[in-house]
Amino acid sequence: MEIKPSPRNFSKKIEAGSEKLAIERLYAEMGSKHGLKRSKVKVLKVEQAK
Numbered sequence: 001m002e003i004k005p006s007p008r009n010f011s012k013k014i015e016a017g018s019e020k021l022a023i024e025r026l027y028a029e030m031g032s033k034h035g036l037k038r039s040k041v042k043v044l045k046v047e048q049a050k
Contacts, residue, residue, distance in 0.1 A: 007042075019046050 014029075016022035023043055030036045 013049060022046060 012026060012029075014022045014025050016025055023046065026043065027038045027041060030041050031038070
């Protein structure tokens with residue numbers, strides 16, 4: 001039997017030159033550190049830090 005983990009909300013600060021690059025870095029980090037595939041990560045919002 002497979003147990004599906006519940007979705008978790010979080011925020012992450014990533015330095016990048018553009019919004020697209022920041023999302024790519026997020027996918028790479030989530031994949032390498034947590035073993036998640038891109039299809040399992042949902043980016044809801046991207047904001048520029050002040």
